[in-house]
């Protein structure tokens with residue numbers, strides 16, 4: 001990993017406030033936010049009334065549990081503007097989720113919301129060692145995706161020169177890094193890896209390049225992938241989390257002291273971790289589904305949003321000095337669990353097994369099919385050039401070794417197909433690891 005640049009704090013007072021101060025600020029903001037949602041949005045008023053709960057019933061942070069959950073379905077049912085809480089002529093920006101099936105979900109921001117969003121981004125960028133004066137090259141897509149515009153304005157607010165290159169046109173990215181002496185790359189980890197590989201293939205000297213920091217997010221970043229990018233590109237990378245429904249990027253960010261966690265911006269988000277089945281809270285530090293209530297959203301208030309993301313949260317102090325709770329990096333979602341012949345498998349488990357086997361690149365895919373009514377899982381694993389042998393027997397033994405390791409860990413057998421270096425398609429944004437052909 002590249003050497004650390006000491007980080008300072010973007011908003012020191014709030015980032016290091018005591019737990020009591022944070023909780024008291026959260027309660028004050030929660031009460032205001034719930035009142036706002038109740039007064040301004042018919043949908044919330046109807047649900048609260050149905051549930052027999054009034055904004056004045058929120059007297060402690062735990063009282064949030066009295067409020068109904070929201071989820072993607074609510075946002076679909078109220079599409080496009082049913083949850084908006086300000087007149088539309090005060091909405092300065094819309095974003096939406098990718099919406100692979102049916103209508104997307106739409107969210108909106110007024111001037112206040114955009115300001116808060118930029119603060120959250122500036123904070124996470126500074127946590128990663130980004131400074132005013134840095135040159136930040138954007139490789140997230142602009143458009144309805146929150147990644148591009150969200151990071152863009154936050155980095156400007158921090159005082160960076162933003163280079164809005166967007167995703168794609170990888171050779172142009174390399175040219176810009178070289179010519180504009182970019183110091184920060186903003187990308188999904190998948191696309192950063194691709195930029196790294198294309199650069200290496202073209203003889204780009206990452207060790208000599210100006211790039212210092214990678215700001216990643218938008219998809220899970222397995223530790224092995226992050227390590228590989230840090231080593232090969234000679235940069236320090238942080239992985240940052242967020243979702244469109246509650247704001248976009250900026251919900252939580254990794255500091256340089258706690259590399260497998262992210263500090264939640266607790267002055268702007270109230271977090272809960274619940275049992276995905278029952279919706280009941282789990283104990284502190286236990287794994288469950290993250291539920292978020294943004295505390296500062298005016299145009300599009302969201303109460304107790306079920307993220308489907310699995311994590312655990314700790315309030316223990318962090319060496320970096322920040323006091324905001326830390327969530328473990330999200331590797332899986334409740335809805336990406338695959339059921340293969342009755343056995344539950346998360347794609348992240350496959351990634352971890354493959355990462356533990358030498359000679360494989362971080363690229364893989366999973367294909368699910370149905371053969372005579374039985375589920376079959378095929379894992380496509382890409383070998384590194386050094387692992388290639390022109391002996392068929394050696395390659396077949398390697399393939400069987402991978403299949404054995406997967407079976408031992410996942411407790412379900414699968415086929416393995418070895419793919420030549422570069423043979424697995426690279427993504428310019430979020431990678432889709434699973435192709436499910438069952439029932440097609």
Ligand code: DLL
Pocket residue numbers: 097098140146147216217218219220221239240241242243244245248249250307309329330331333
């Ligand atoms: O991906 C927001 C974002 C953009 C975050 C850029 C960070 C950087 P959506 O497109 O709505 O929003 O997707 C949100 O992506 O519920 C997670 O499942 C996943 N996700 C986002 N960031 C991470 C991350 C943006 N760092 C969904 N690690 C979320 C793991 C992530 N999963």
